[in-house]
Amino acid sequence: MKDGRTKDKHVDAVIxxxxxxxxxxxxxxxxxxxxxxxxxxxxxxLGHNGAGKTTLVNILSTLLRxxxxxxxxxxxxxxxxxxxxxxxxxxTGQYAAVDETLSGRDNLILIARLLGAGRAExxxxxxxxxxxxxxxxxxxxxxxxYSGGMRRRLDLxxxxxxxxxxxFLDEPTTGLDPVARRGLWQVVERLVKDGATVLLTTQxxxxxxxxxxxxxxxxxxxxxxxxxxEELKGRAGSRNVSVTLRTDEAVLRTxxxxxxxxxxxxxxxxDGLVLIVPVHDSTEIATVVRATDEAGADIAGxxxxxxxxxxxxxxxxxxxxxx
Amino acid sequence: MSTVTEQAAEGRPAIDEPGPAAPxxxxxxxxxQISVLSGRSLRVLRDPAMVLPGxxxxxxxxxxxxxxxxxxxxTSAFPPGVSYIDFLLPAFLVTSAVSAGLKSGVALTTExxxxxxxxxxxxxxxxxxxLVGRSIADxxxxxxxxxxxxxxxxxxxxxxxxxxxxxxxxCLAIAMALSWSLGWVxxxxxxxxxxxxxxxxxxxxxxxxxxxASNAFVPVEGLxxxxxxFASVNPMxxxxxxxxxxxxxxxxxxxxxxxxxxxxxxxxxxxxxxIRSFRRSA
Numbered sequence: 001m002k003d004g005r006t007k008d009k010h011v012d013a014v015i016x017x018x019x020x021x022x023x024x025x026x027x028x029x030x031x032x033x034x035x036x037x038x039x040x041x042x043x044x045x046l047g048h049n050g051a052g053k054t055t056l057v058n059i060l061s062t063l064l065r066x067x068x069x070x071x072x073x074x075x076x077x078x079x080x081x082x083x084x085x086x087x088x089x090x091x092t093g094q095y096a097a098v099d100e101t102l103s104g105r106d107n108l109i110l111i112a113r114l115l116g117a118g119r120a121e122x123x124x125x126x127x128x129x130x131x132x133x134x135x136x137x138x139x140x141x142x143x144x145x146y147s148g149g150m151r152r153r154l155d156l157x158x159x160x161x162x163x164x165x166x167x168f169l170d171e172p173t174t175g176l177d178p179v180a181r182r183g184l185w186q187v188v189e190r191l192v193k194d195g196a197t198v199l200l201t202t203q204x205x206x207x208x209x210x211x212x213x214x215x216x217x218x219x220x221x222x223x224x225x226x227x228x229x230e231e232l233k234g235r236a237g238s239r240n241v242s243v244t245l246r247t248d249e250a251v252l253r254t255x256x257x258x259x260x261x262x263x264x265x266x267x268x269x270x271d272g273l274v275l276i277v278p279v280h281d282s283t284e285i286a287t288v289v290r291a292t293d294e295a296g297a298d299i300a301g302x303x304x305x306x307x308x309x310x311x312x313x314x315x316x317x318x319x320x321x322x323x
Numbered sequence: 324m325s326t327v328t329e330q331a332a333e334g335r336p337a338i339d340e341p342g343p344a345a346p347x348x349x350x351x352x353x354x355x356q357i358s359v360l361s362g363r364s365l366r367v368l369r370d371p372a373m374v375l376p377g378x379x380x381x382x383x384x385x386x387x388x389x390x391x392x393x394x395x396x397x398t399s400a401f402p403p404g405v406s407y408i409d410f411l412l413p414a415f416l417v418t419s420a421v422s423a424g425l426k427s428g429v430a431l432t433t434e435x436x437x438x439x440x441x442x443x444x445x446x447x448x449x450x451x452x453x454l455v456g457r458s459i460a461d462x463x464x465x466x467x468x469x470x471x472x473x474x475x476x477x478x479x480x481x482x483x484x485x486x487x488x489x490x491x492x493x494c495l496a497i498a499m500a501l502s503w504s505l506g507w508v509x510x511x512x513x514x515x516x517x518x519x520x521x522x523x524x525x526x527x528x529x530x531x532x533x534x535x536a537s538n539a540f541v542p543v544e545g546l547x548x549x550x551x552x553f554a555s556v557n558p559m560x561x562x563x564x565x566x567x568x569x570x571x572x573x574x575x576x577x578x579x580x581x582x583x584x585x586x587x588x589x590x591x592x593x594x595x596x597x598i599r600s601f602r603r604s605a
Contacts, residue, residue, distance in 0.1 A: 061445045062444075062445065063441060063444055063445060083447050086445060086446055086447040087350065087447040089445065091441070091442065091445040093438045093441050093442075094438070095436075095437050095438035096438065097437070097438030097439045097441055097442040098439065099363060099439055100437075101366060101367055101370075101373070102363065102366060106366070110359060110363055111442075111446070112348070113351065113355070113359045114351055114355075114356060114359055114360075114443075114446060114448050115347075115348040115350065115351065115446065115447070116348035116349045116350045116351040116355075117348050155438075158442065159442075162347050162348055163347040
């Protein structure tokens with residue numbers, strides 16, 4: 001650390017990206033991206049496939065060279081000081097990057113040995129991580145036999161062997177079932193509580209909402225929005241409650257009561273028995289249910305949807321530009 | 324799945340101590356990297372299910388070839404007084420190097436696509452170590468398969484070369500050297516092509532040409548003119564001729580050195596190419 005590490009006012013920014021661009025042939029995968037991530041915080045990088053998320057992660061983890069611009073990770077330049085950067089990062093990509101022919105334990109020992117740990121030290125570190133990630137029981141089974149969730153946890157454990165300053169999680173839950181997804185969220189949540197700095201990419205607004213302190217939305221290689229999850233959801237506008245009723249008459253009566261309660265229901269375009277009611281907080285959700293009851297209408301179906309990444313894009317008026 | 328956060332409260336070890344001042348480990352030297360990485364690939368030796376197909380396939384092929392082409396030993400171009408198995412097995416050993424080399428390349432593309440290579444590349448290790456480790460392990464594994472072929476040849480098919488044990492050992496050395504060098508050729512191709520499905524057909528064609536346009540199964544004298552010319556300059560024929568001479572007991576320094584020299588030249592050209600394009604590919 002003696003050389004090259006910045007000791008200026010930005011010392012708390014563990015990831016600093018300025019004017020970063022990457023072109024493949026004539027395609028701009030990243031276009032003039034600037035951002036910074038403070039020590040101990042989580043940045044969620046939100047975007048669809050092809051938005052440039054993985055390209056950014058690959059540049060920051062020194063797998064790719066940028067076409068223009070600069071990036072520093074843990075105080076070192078990703079181009080000039082690649083080795084120093086690699087000594088301080090952990091990367092968990094879209095695929096569980098484990099050797100399937102080895103046991104979970106041997107995978108972790110392999111990584112520790114490559115990082116310079118002695119045999120006993122490597123084994124101890126492996127056992128420690130296996131316990132944390134609840135893989136002790138499967139420690140000596142080959143990774144090939146692991147479930148998707150177990151593989152991701154092993155992959156994450158492998159990224160943490162060297163206690164990195166910065167952790168890159170590139171779509172860590174893609175392809176996982178909801179239970180495994182939750183499980184992985186909890187692991188990441190705990191990492192963050194323990195002080196890790198994380199850059200997380202995801203296609204899911206709820207995932208970024210759950211894990212990230214701030215969110216940057218990427219579309220076609222450009223940053224189109226950034227802020228907290230609440231700010232972005234706010235920009236996406238209100239959330240909708242949709243009520244399915246049984247008769248046209250019930251729809252009319254409920255609409256009337258809802259209007260009196262200060263809400264603005266509209267019939268669904270596709271199904272005349274469905275009312276879409278924009279709401280702004282949970283009190284208004286209760287109002288919808290009460291109004292239906294007051295109208296004496298029988299509820300056949302009730303749904304509430306959080307805004308998705310698509311809603312955010314739509315609100316940002318980038319919907320046509322991002323797909 | 325029980326929650327991880329619950330366990331934090333029970334005083335389990337912290338996943339990450341906040342703000343480590345320096346990396347936890349001091350890094351490893353290139354020799355350690357190579358030995359750890361080749362050891363990784365050699366782990367398959369512990370698993371019979373992984374080893375057996377590689378051992379049995381060439382033995383099965385040998386069975387087929389030794390029966391189907393046996394009649395060439397009755398033709399006039401065939402060296403008199405030599406049994407067909409003594410003629411075939413050294414060549415068979417050498418030709419098995421092609422599929423062994425192709426296996427290296429395919430394994431590399433597979434790992435480039437499943438993310439493990441990205442993990443290695445994001446670590447503070449030399450990218451070349453990954454390839455050198457694989458080449459050492461795959462050559463050793465090929466050696467195991469070839470040894471099994473020699474033993475089966477001797478016990479089942481009556482392989483009894485005039486060159487004796489030393490001659491057979493020389494054949495093995497040539498075959499392993501060729502498999503090592505072809506491994507680098509195919510790894511260079513995979514680092515460049517990146518996809519197993521792109522590598523497979525090229526490997527298949529190369530295999531076919533090197534194998535059948537050679538003196539492996541029939542003496543070149545019996546081939547039509549244009550094919551004979553190609554078969555004579557085919558490096559595979561050179562290695563096979565050397566292996567046959569060794570097993571027939573016609574040994575001099577040049578017999579062994581010529582094919583080993585060719586292998587060394589192939590590696591000297593393809594290894595830097597492989598490492599360079601491997602470093603560039605993401």
